[in-house]
Amino acid sequence: MHAMVLKKLGTGLESTDRADPQPGRGEIRVKVAACGVCRTDLHVVDGELPDPKLPIIPGHEIVGRIDALGAGVEGLSVGERVGIPWLGHTCGVCPYCLGGEENLCDRPVFTGYTRDGGFATAAIADARFAFPLGEAGGDVELAPLLCAGLIGWRSLVIAGAGKKLGLYGFGAAAHIVAQVAKWQGRSVFAFTRPGDLAGQAFARSLGATWAGGSDERPPAPLDAAIIFATAGDLVPAALKAVRKGGRVVCAGIHMSDIPSFPYRLLWEERQLVSVANLTRKDGIDFLRLAPEMGLVIRTTRYPLNQANQALADLRAGRFEGAAVLVP
Numbered sequence: 001m002h003a004m005v006l007k008k009l010g011t012g013l014e015s016t017d018r019a020d021p022q023p024g025r026g027e028i029r030v031k032v033a034a035c036g037v038c039r040t041d042l043h044v045v046d047g048e049l050p051d052p053k054l055p056i057i058p059g060h061e062i063v064g065r066i067d068a069l070g071a072g073v074e075g076l077s078v079g080e081r082v083g084i085p086w087l088g089h090t091c092g093v094c095p096y097c098l099g100g101e102e103n104l105c106d107r108p109v110f111t112g113y114t115r116d117g118g119f120a121t122a123a124i125a126d127a128r129f130a131f132p133l134g135e136a137g138g139d140v141e142l143a144p145l146l147c148a149g150l151i152g153w154r155s156l157v158i159a160g161a162g163k164k165l166g167l168y169g170f171g172a173a174a175h176i177v178a179q180v181a182k183w184q185g186r187s188v189f190a191f192t193r194p195g196d197l198a199g200q201a202f203a204r205s206l207g208a209t210w211a212g213g214s215d216e217r218p219p220a221p222l223d224a225a226i227i228f229a230t231a232g233d234l235v236p237a238a239l240k241a242v243r244k245g246g247r248v249v250c251a252g253i254h255m256s257d258i259p260s261f262p263y264r265l266l267w268e269e270r271q272l273v274s275v276a277n278l279t280r281k282d283g284i285d286f287l288r289l290a291p292e293m294g295l296v297i298r299t300t301r302y303p304l305n306q307a308n309q310a311l312a313d314l315r316a317g318r319f320e321g322a323a324v325l326v327p
């Protein structure tokens, strides 16, 4: 197999050839057809997340076909198309797993962070955490659904049912969530970096009612806001933008420090929560509904060996929507 490997934090990925991995008991091997590039991959490469496995193959938005089954795998077959998400494995016995909150498992394994991911021609996955994808839709367009879509979906559910929804940071996740929210009959208010007129136009093209800079106030108080961007100073900005009883959801795995802010921004029962990881139920719920939503997924394709360029372009905001690596 061929892979783009992070050997040392803060350095580029190295193009590497390895022997094909063999699936162990309960595992599948997937021939990767496409793998999305997520902001979290940047956090892994930059060493912003604790204790990554090194060396590591990043990538947790994998679409591919099963080409080998380990012992004991049931319900999946060779040739079947599956998606492999961020949540790679859970312990199944901790209080969170037993309580239906496997996203908070005490001993999880995360694809592309603590087990090898999809910036490669092949990947191994725990069969129970792979999602059958069926045959509808292209591999490249499906890949961003595996994290941007799934985490976006979980964030949207946790944001509640309010009609006026703010999205801070209009990248891969927000460009999907905006369409989901519109499909649900909500109004979307998109906040980009100040002056990012192209991003604001992109948001409006996807149905946003209003788009502006994150330093602007929306034309009406919001029922809820989801922050996908990594700047902690968006937290007080979003709290200012939501109505009494409104909710602000931090959807990213990493954020810069949140500046101190006056208590009156939280007062009147505003809520500030974070979203961590996903459960398999999130994936099943979202992937079942997604085909009905008419989602238009904007992707920029890169050959696998240009993974470093894709990461650099993501960091610099040089494309709209999602980057996807194709082996």
Ligand SMILES: [Zn+2]
Residues within 6 Å of the ligand: 090, 091, 092, 093, 094, 095, 096, 097, 098, 102, 104, 105, 106, 107, 108
């Ligand atoms: Zn657990």
Ligand SMILES: [Zn+2]
Residues within 6 Å of the ligand: 038, 039, 040, 041, 060, 086, 147, 148
């Ligand atoms: Zn991700």
